[in-house]
Amino acid sequence: MNSSVLEQMFKPTSIAVIGATDTPGQPGRIVMENLLKGAFLGPVLPVNETREPVMGLESYSEIDTLPITPDLAIICTDADSTPFYLAELGKRGTQAAVLLSHGYFRFDRDRREVQRATVMDIAQAHGMRILGPNCLGFINPSVGVNASLAHREALPGRIAFVSQSDSLFTSVLDWATSKGVGFSHFISLGDRYDINFADILDYLNNDPGTRAVLLYLETISGARRFMSAARALARNKPVLVMKSGKSEASATAAAAHSGMPPGSDDVYDTAFRRAGMLRVFDIDSLFDTVETLARAAPLKGDRLAILTNGGGPGFLATDALLAGGGRLAELSEETCQTLDNELKGDWSYWNPLVIKSGADADMYARTLKVLLDDKSLDAVLVMHVPSIYADSGQVAEGVVRACRRTKKAVLTSWLGIDDAAGARSTFRKAGLPSFFTPDNAVRAFLNLVQYRRNQDLLVEAPPSLPDTFQPDVSRARLVVNEALDQQRQVLTVAETTGILKAYGINIPETRTVPDVHAAVRAAEEMGYPVALKVESPDIRRKTLAGGVALDLESDGDVLEAASAMMQRLKTQMPAARITGYTVQRMCRRATALELMVETATDPVFGPVVRFGQGGAGADLAQDVSTALPPLNMNLAREAVSRTRVAARLHDAAGRPLVDVDAVHLVLVKVSQLIIDIPEIFEMEINPLFADEDGVVALDAHVRIAWSTATGTEQLAIRPYPRELEECARLKDGSVVDLRPIRPEDEPDHWEFIEHMSPQDRRFRFFGNVGTLPRSEMVKLTQIDYDREMAFIARGQAPEGGLKTLGVARAMIAPDNSRAEFAVAVRSDLKRAGLGRLLMDKIIRYLRSRGTGRIVGEALADNKGMTELARALGFTVTKDFDEDIYHFDMALDGTRLTPRDATPDTSADSTC
Numbered sequence: 001m002n003s004s005v006l007e008q009m010f011k012p013t014s015i016a017v018i019g020a021t022d023t024p025g026q027p028g029r030i031v032m033e034n035l036l037k038g039a040f041l042g043p044v045l046p047v048n049e050t051r052e053p054v055m056g057l058e059s060y061s062e063i064d065t066l067p068i069t070p071d072l073a074i075i076c077t078d079a080d081s082t083p084f085y086l087a088e089l090g091k092r093g094t095q096a097a098v099l100l101s102h103g104y105f106r107f108d109r110d111r112r113e114v115q116r117a118t119v120m121d122i123a124q125a126h127g128m129r130i131l132g133p134n135c136l137g138f139i140n141p142s143v144g145v146n147a148s149l150a151h152r153e154a155l156p157g158r159i160a161f162v163s164q165s166d167s168l169f170t171s172v173l174d175w176a177t178s179k180g181v182g183f184s185h186f187i188s189l190g191d192r193y194d195i196n197f198a199d200i201l202d203y204l205n206n207d208p209g210t211r212a213v214l215l216y217l218e219t220i221s222g223a224r225r226f227m228s229a230a231r232a233l234a235r236n237k238p239v240l241v242m243k244s245g246k247s248e249a250s251a252t253a254a255a256a257h258s259g260m261p262p263g264s265d266d267v268y269d270t271a272f273r274r275a276g277m278l279r280v281f282d283i284d285s286l287f288d289t290v291e292t293l294a295r296a297a298p299l300k301g302d303r304l305a306i307l308t309n310g311g312g313p314g315f316l317a318t319d320a321l322l323a324g325g326g327r328l329a330e331l332s333e334e335t336c337q338t339l340d341n342e343l344k345g346d347w348s349y350w351n352p353l354v355i356k357s358g359a360d361a362d363m364y365a366r367t368l369k370v371l372l373d374d375k376s377l378d379a380v381l382v383m384h385v386p387s388i389y390a391d392s393g394q395v396a397e398g399v400v401r402a403c404r405r406t407k408k409a410v411l412t413s414w415l416g417i418d419d420a421a422g423a424r425s426t427f428r429k430a431g432l433p434s435f436f437t438p439d440n441a442v443r444a445f446l447n448l449v450q451y452r453r454n455q456d457l458l459v460e461a462p463p464s465l466p467d468t469f470q471p472d473v474s475r476a477r478l479v480v481n482e483a484l485d486q487q488r489q490v491l492t493v494a495e496t497t498g499i500l501k502a503y504g505i506n507i508p509e510t511r512t513v514p515d516v517h518a519a520v521r522a523a524e525e526m527g528y529p530v531a532l533k534v535e536s537p538d539i540r541r542k543t544l545a546g547g548v549a550l551d552l553e554s555d556g557d558v559l560e561a562a563s564a565m566m567q568r569l570k571t572q573m574p575a576a577r578i579t580g581y582t583v584q585r586m587c588r589r590a591t592a593l594e595l596m597v598e599t600a601t602d603p604v605f606g607p608v609v610r611f612g613q614g615g616a617g618a619d620l621a622q623d624v625s626t627a628l629p630p631l632n633m634n635l636a637r638e639a640v641s642r643t644r645v646a647a648r649l650h651d652a653a654g655r656p657l658v659d660v661d662a663v664h665l666v667l668v669k670v671s672q673l674i675i676d677i678p679e680i681f682e683m684e685i686n687p688l689f690a691d692e693d694g695v696v697a698l699d700a701h702v703r704i705a706w707s708t709a710t711g712t713e714q715l716a717i718r719p720y721p722r723e724l725e726e727c728a729r730l731k732d733g734s735v736v737d738l739r740p741i742r743p744e745d746e747p748d749h750w751e752f753i754e755h756m757s758p759q760d761r762r763f764r765f766f767g768n769v770g771t772l773p774r775s776e777m778v779k780l781t782q783i784d785y786d787r788e789m790a791f792i793a794r795g796q797a798p799e800g801g802l803k804t805l806g807v808a809r810a811m812i813a814p815d816n817s818r819a820e821f822a823v824a825v826r827s828d829l830k831r832a833g834l835g836r837l838l839m840d841k842i843i844r845y846l847r848s849r850g851t852g853r854i855v856g857e858a859l860a861d862n863k864g865m866t867e868l869a870r871a872l873g874f875t876v877t878k879d880f881d882e883d884i885y886h887f888d889m890a891l892d893g894t895r896l897t898p899r900d901a902t903p904d905t906s907a908d909s910t911c
Contacts, residue, residue, distance in 0.1 A: 005129045006195070006203040009096035010185060011143050012071035013042045016063075016094070018085050019076035019101075020046030020054040027076040027100045028054075030149050031137070038153065039144025045070055063088035072096045074137065074147055079103030082133075083118050090126025097123075098147055099132035099193075106134055106191060116193050123194060135190025136169050142184060142209050150186075157182020158211040159290060160204050162197070164189050165244075168216045175283055184210040198222060201229035202814045205236060212290050215241040215277075219263065223605045223716040227275055228786045229814065234276030235458060235779065238293045238451070241277050242286055243268055263604030270626040271605055271716065274635075276458040278451040288440055289447040292433040296409040301378035302449040303329035304442075305371050306352035309359045310385030313415060314352035317381060317438035324446045328352075329377035338370050358389030361398030368402040372410075379409035379448075381441050384423070386416045396423035400430040409448065413441040457638065458782070469669065472502040473676050480679050480704055490537045491702040493582045500697055503669045505685070507697045508587045514580040516562040520555045522583040528553050529586040532561050533699070534569065538576040540684075540701060543616045545573055551586060558583075587689060587696055593648055593658060594687040595695075596624075597666055599674050601681040605716040607674045611667055613645040614687040621645075630719035631671035632743075636664035649690075658690040666695055678714050679704045718786040724845065728793075731833040736795035736805060738841050745792065745804065746781040752804040755797075757827040763862045764824045787812050791841045798828055805829055808838035810846060810854070817852040821887075823865070835868055843872070847891050856887040 015035060021028040028048070032055050035044050045068075046054040051061045060066050063085065073089050075082055079101045086097060099119075105111040123130050131138065137148030141156035150173055161176075161183055163169045169188045176183070184207065187200060197220055204210045213233060220226045233239055243265075272279045280286050304321060306328075308314035321328060328351055331339075339347055343363070348354040355367060364382070371380050382399050384392055392414055403410045412427050413435045414420035427434040435441040476499045483491055491499070493512045500507050511522045512535060523530045534547035542548050546568035549561035562581065569576055596614030601607055605628060612624035625642035627635060640646050640663060649658050666688065674680050682703040689696045712719055725739040741749075753761070753772065761769050772780075783790055790809040797803035806825035813819065821842055825834045846854055856874075858865040860883045870876055874887040 005095045005127070006199065008071045009098075009129060009131065010138060010140050010145075010187075010203070012096070012145065014045065014068055014070045014072070015040070015042065015145070015147065016045040016047055016066060016070035016073045016089075017054075017076065018047045018063075018073055018089075020048055020059060021076075022052070022054055027102070027149060031074050031076060031100065031147065032057075034146035034148060034150065034153075038146045040146075041144065042071075043068065063092050066092070069093045072098070072147065074098045074100060076100045079115060079133070083122055086119065086122045086128065086130075087126075090122060090128055095126070095128050097128055097130055098135070098137050099130060099190075100135070100137055100149060101133055104133040104191065112191075116191075119193055129199075130194035131187075132190040133193065134166075136166050136188040138188065139183070139186040141182065141186075148186075148188065152177060154186045155180065155182035157184060158209065159183050159214060160185040160187070160207070160210045160212070161214045161216075162187045162189065162200050162204075163216040164192075164197075164218050165216055166190075172216075172283060176287070179287065181287055192221065196221060196226075198225040198229040198814070201226075201233045201239075205229070205233040210237065212238045212240070212294060214286055214290060215239065216243070217241065218244050220604060223271070224718065224786060225814070227271060227716050228784050230272075230275035230277055231458065231784055232787070234455070238290060239275075239277040240286055240290055240293075241272055241279050242281065242283070243272075243279065263602055264608075264626075266624075266626045267602045267605050267608055267628075270608070270628055273454050274457060274628050274717070276454050278447055278454060280447060284440065285443060285447065288433075288435065288444045289451075292411065292444040292448060293451065295431045295433045296379075296411060296448065297407055299378055299409055299448050299452045302327050302452075303376065303378045304445055305329045305331070305374075305377045305380045306383065307355070307364070307367060307371060307380060308352060308383035308385070309355055309357050309364075309387065309390075310383070310415075311348075311354045313383055313385060313413075313438050314354050317383065317413075317442050318352050320439050320442040321446070324442065326442070326446050326449065329374075331371075332374055332376045335370060335374040335376070339367065342366050342370060357385065357387050359387075359395070360390045361394045364395050365398035365402040368399060368410075372402070372406045372408055377408075379411065379445060381411045381413065381438075381445065383413045383438060383441075384415065384420075386419045392416070392419050393422040393426065396426040400426060400432065403430070403432060409445075411435065411441050411445055413438050453638075457635070458778075469504055469665070471504065471669070471672060471676070476502040476673065476677055480677055483704060484679065484706060489703050489705060491704065493533075493535065496700045496702045499673070499702065500685075500700060503673050505666060505669055505697055506695060507700070509585045511583050512580060513583060516559060516581065519562065519581045519583050520558050523552070523558050524555065526583060526585050529588075530558070531584045531586055531698075532558055532565070533582040533584065534565055534578060535580040535582055536569075536576045536578050539569075539573065542699070545569065545576075584698070587698060589689050589691050589693070589696075591657075592689040592691040593645065595645065595663065595690050596684070596686040597670055597688055598684040598686070599670060599680065599682060601714075606714045607678070607681075609639070609667055609671050609674075611639055612643050618686060627667070627671075628716055629671035629675055630715070630717065631668050633661070633664050633668060636667035636671075639667060640664060657692065659692055659694045662694045663688075663690050675712060675715065675719055679706065681705050718784070721785055724791075726841075728837055730795075730837070734795060734832075736793040736834070736837070738791055738793055738837070740785065741781055741783060741790040741792050741807065743782045746777055748804045749777060749781050749807075752807070752826065755826040755828060756824065760824065760827045763859055763865065764822065766857075766859065787814060789842065789845055791838060791845070793825075793834055793838060797826075806834045806838050808842040810842050810851075812846075812849075812851060816850060819846050819851050819854050821854055821856045823868075830864070835864075836872070839868065839872055843889075843891075851891055853888065853890045855889075858885045858887070860884060 017031055019028040020032050023029055045066055046057050046059040048059050049061055051059055053059060069092050073094050075085055075097055082101050104115055139146045139148050139154045141154050204213050280289055306314050306317050331351055346356050384395055411433050414423040424434045479495045479498050497507055497510050509526055513519045513522050529551050532549045532552055533542050539545050539547055547565055552558050552561055594615035596612050596618050598610045607629055609627045609629055610624050613621040623644045625639045627639035649660050650656050685697045685700045687698050689698055721740055727735055727737050729735055788811055790807055792804050793806045794802055795805050808823040810819040810821050823835055823838055866885050869887040874889045877886045
């Protein structure tokens, strides 16, 4: 479906209301009132069977009698008649409809699916987009459209609010109106038969009237599309999300309400973080934080200084900061000395910085300037308690003067109601965020800190994996396939050990034996001391069940331990099937930490990796962080940092007590394992010993199942597509590697652009450009492989060494209908056939994914690109007004099989 129809939906020039009526309280009446009392200038066309006028407007009994084809149709009739009206609208050419009809099933899933299929079959046949059903519609103040059942108008503004909940739709509208908060869009999604969060996020990303986006959601569908759209939007605009279902009970209720699988809240939380969005937990935080993001300078770190004329509020703010995991800035000696000179000793000598209660505007301004010059802090919270000795409005003006040239974030909290109203108005005009209470101010600061961290996940260039990590995928795949052939879900110890070793995860020598006598022989051959573990498909936590014995030093110890073990299991778990024993060489590491790495399959986001404290007390500790694969070393490091056990990986001075890189690498290896073999739906390594000598897995369990997913389809984020790598030969016989771009190519890409002449840069970027800002280079090298592709050619550069020689890009529409290409090669390597090679690669790739067409543009004097486009079969047209050439090529739109998509193997093109 064409996503550009959303522009027509949310900014229509004409609207038909199906089921319009004069009967009070009916949806058709409420919508008509909202449309006619607003500022919408286009025609509103009532449609009802009686043809009676509605609110003074002539009505029409049938769609084909309408005088014009409406851009938008709002259907307010019952659900049974909706398919008829949709079909009639489709025949007429209307492509956007909002379903405000009654009678759509939500809790009866079978009947809901029948209704959905009926509606969507008609919509898809006519290329229509559907909002709803079971929604309240939308409001777009910028064009005066209130196509909703809301009880009031939304004020105009630059924030978009998108809600899955009708009640939140009306509640937030009330709240925002009372606070004077305006919106670019106010959208209720309802049951999302067609238009979902991903569609709306893509639309808002391209909407110039939207500067920030607020979401309320309960569940999502299509995790990969959602993640792609969210990551794309979050790179350009702040995205805040409020989600219900933090508890299991509310998650289950929300899932039933939406008709979708619930998913784990910690996985949702991880997905929001990975997408660069910020999660908040109440409406006040939602709007306080978006205002702070809009007004405050971007944070460079998380160190906060608190300046106040009242000790009590300052101490409460400090408590709130530390309780929320924030950091109190340590003022430098130079700053303390300067403050002492400025304030003549009349201050607290520490942070929070408390000055005298009667401090006037000059004292606040002088103190704040000193703080803002201190490099040991990143932001300042300025607070003021009402005092008869100083005018709070004048103090506010002094704060504004002190902040005029600073690049640091400054937040304010003026306590009081009437006395502080003028000060808050001063701060709003100056663009400084202001809060009624210290708690709200600190909470907003902590949200800013978390937002910066989430954004860092989008812009950090992760390091490559060590060259030593070369997993034996075939070996692991063979193990899994044999178990599947035997219709087993639980892998044996030997099979699990084989898979771990295939992925370079260290595990002590381990043998599985059928009985205690074989266990004694294995221990003798292996060498004492050993550990003995019972083997049973019914026992997962063997330690808790009493099925593990450690530090056995002799044959007698093994026999005695096995006998005691069997007695305990007969009493505690009499139904457990005992299939034998595992004998493992003891791994004695006195200072090792017990960690845990596990995988699971979430019903919404697919495979996840979890890390935390391990050992027998893991369940009690509840110290676990969740990560979405694919993982690199930076993402693994971030996941580890979110656990309490992470503090034990370093000493008080920050020196590592364990090989932390080895810990992070295990997470990366496990992530790659479940990517390579999607049949592994559950895996646990516990305990994972970690010390300064590295890591070793002492125990592991793997469960498998037949998977309908192929390749990486089961992942919420598409990993690096290694299968697209190939090598090719240029005209002169030299060899180049063609592969998708990676984040770690960023340094090399700077050099690549430096080897482009000023004219070639103008051709590529459609203007004279100097050095690109790093934010732009990050976008060029850190791409979402699901909706964008960039192939680079790497080979020997004229000056020596392997370098990036050229790049071809394709920006793909979310609906895969078209892709826009760009290609560039080093200026000193023209006429070598590199541009054609790259374009051939990008065209083959787009055909393989079923993209409809490929388009591009070039400046009129870019003769080389125009010649290449013609040679490749593009239709070339010239826009004389803009003085540019347009290139267009229809692809067949059919997804190729992997065999069809393989590279050309002719001698001239590959090596």
